[in-house]
Amino acid sequence: MSVSNDLELVESFQKGNEASFNELVRRYQEKVYWIAHRFVNDHDQADDIVQEVFLKVYRALNDFRGDSGVYTWLYRITVNVSLNTIRKQRIKDFLRIDELFDYPSEESERPDKQYEQREQKQLIEEAIQRLPEKQKAVFILRYYEELPYEDISKILKTTIGGLKANYFHAVKKIGEFVNRAHRAH
Amino acid sequence: MRTEHIKYSLMDYITDHLDEYDRDQVRLHLQQCSECQNHYNELIAAYDALRHTQKVLPSPAYYSTILPRVQERLMGHRDSLWSDRKITSRLILPFAVSALLLILLIRTPSDFSSGHEQTDALFQAVKDYSADEVVQAVSNEYAGSSVLSNQEVVSEGIAEHLQGDHFIREALMKQIESDEIVDMDIEGVLSGLNREQAEQLLSGLTGREML
Ligand SMILES: [Zn+2]
Numbered sequence: 001m002s003v004s005n006d007l008e009l010v011e012s013f014q015k016g017n018e019a020s021f022n023e024l025v026r027r028y029q030e031k032v033y034w035i036a037h038r039f040v041n042d043h044d045q046a047d048d049i050v051q052e053v054f055l056k057v058y059r060a061l062n063d064f065r066g067d068s069g070v071y072t073w074l075y076r077i078t079v080n081v082s083l084n085t086i087r088k089q090r091i092k093d094f095l096r097i098d099e100l101f102d103y104p105s106e107e108s109e110r111p112d113k114q115y116e117q118r119e120q121k122q123l124i125e126e127a128i129q130r131l132p133e134k135q136k137a138v139f140i141l142r143y144y145e146e147l148p149y150e151d152i153s154k155i156l157k158t159t160i161g162g163l164k165a166n167y168f169h170a171v172k173k174i175g176e177f178v179n180r181a182h183r184a185h
Numbered sequence: 186m187r188t189e190h191i192k193y194s195l196m197d198y199i200t201d202h203l204d205e206y207d208r209d210q211v212r213l214h215l216q217q218c219s220e221c222q223n224h225y226n227e228l229i230a231a232y233d234a235l236r237h238t239q240k241v242l243p244s245p246a247y248y249s250t251i252l253p254r255v256q257e258r259l260m261g262h263r264d265s266l267w268s269d270r271k272i273t274s275r276l277i278l279p280f281a282v283s284a285l286l287l288i289l290l291i292r293t294p295s296d297f298s299s300g301h302e303q304t305d306a307l308f309q310a311v312k313d314y315s316a317d318e319v320v321q322a323v324s325n326e327y328a329g330s331s332v333l334s335n336q337e338v339v340s341e342g343i344a345e346h347l348q349g350d351h352f353i354r355e356a357l358m359k360q361i362e363s364d365e366i367v368d369m370d371i372e373g374v375l376s377g378l379n380r381e382q383a384e385q386l387l388s389g390l391t392g393r394e395m396l
Contacts, residue, residue: 022252029251033243043243048199054255120237143235146202164193172224175231 002126004071013061021061025054028071031145032078038140039082040089041125052081072154075147079137079155086133120178132157135170142167191221195228 013020014068029050036049056077064073131139134156141152142163149160156163191214196213197203217223 011362022256024251025255028250033248033251034240043241047247051255051258052249054251055258058255058259120234121239124234124238143196161193167196168193168224168228171228171231171235174235175227178231178234 007066010061010066010070014064021058024057024070024074028074029054032074034077035078035083035140035145036085038128038144039079039136040085041129045085045089049078049081049085053078056081066153069151070153075141075151076157077153079141083133083137091151123178123181124174127174130177131170131173135166135173138163138166139170139174143171191215191218193226195221195225196232199225199228204264 006027009020009024009027013024031048031052033046036053037043037046040046040049053074057074060077064070068076128136128139137156138152139160141147141155142149147155149163152158152163153160158166191211194203194207194211198208203211215225
């Protein structure tokens, strides 16, 4: 039901009804926020992603042809914007790490200490953050969003068999990361 | 069902996302396959740990702030960009093509004759950026030039640059066709660049204006 409604909104927007866009935002803002938040684990970054996603949606809406569902299209944009945010962050981190090598700080010398202060929850978050991108995307969409494989397959443009393998390896890695962290002290 | 299939269904089994038939298949298989039993135990442990994560809710008022801010930004950009909208969306299309242009930008011509390793690393470094980021970075560099105005022109130009470089060519075509999300090891890739190249990449990407 909601699928055809979404499509109607898009068609209405394409006919010039700008308010339809507002309705789409209201309908999906929470979902988009949560997917983004799972990716970056930070409110401000998630908020930036939400803004960027809807700006992109607005600009692409006139070209939307309905060959995929509105929501798979929207989720795909969300995943892409999220991954790009992470990539940019990692490049920044990389450059910063480079600086640490030049001027070693106290903090960088004892990373193990930090583990002890970490709660299980933070450990899990970190395990998720460390997943390879594709596995992370699959994990978030399947485990947290509980989307059907058919939809994830459209969002990520991957075969269902591949998705299932990604999901399996993602959860395995999370388990292994948590285990290793526990054994570390 | 083959073991592979069972193994990859275990998480759905644990989270109760299988239909009755598949659930029985998995349960029966687990009784007779120690390998899958081991996978199962590991996944269960991970699942237990995962349940410790709970949502940290944003303030209730947060969601009501989204739309006004989006609209504000749309208004701000509409005047300057609206008339270019069609062109912009066309520019977004040749993502991989643009990615490659960026590679061309950060390499000196002599790099083209160097080994595949560096070519590979550089290609990796940019191929996963979103279309608009790369396009913007590239079009900033090529401001005033018509090189980006037409996908065919760009493709031809690149084909010229790529004579003999089959790897990039294939990867490029594949990506144009599939537009897939590819995993990449950014740290690994960046370690193949010197600092100047990495910074160039970054400034190209962050210095862009919102499309
Ligand atoms: Zn088995």
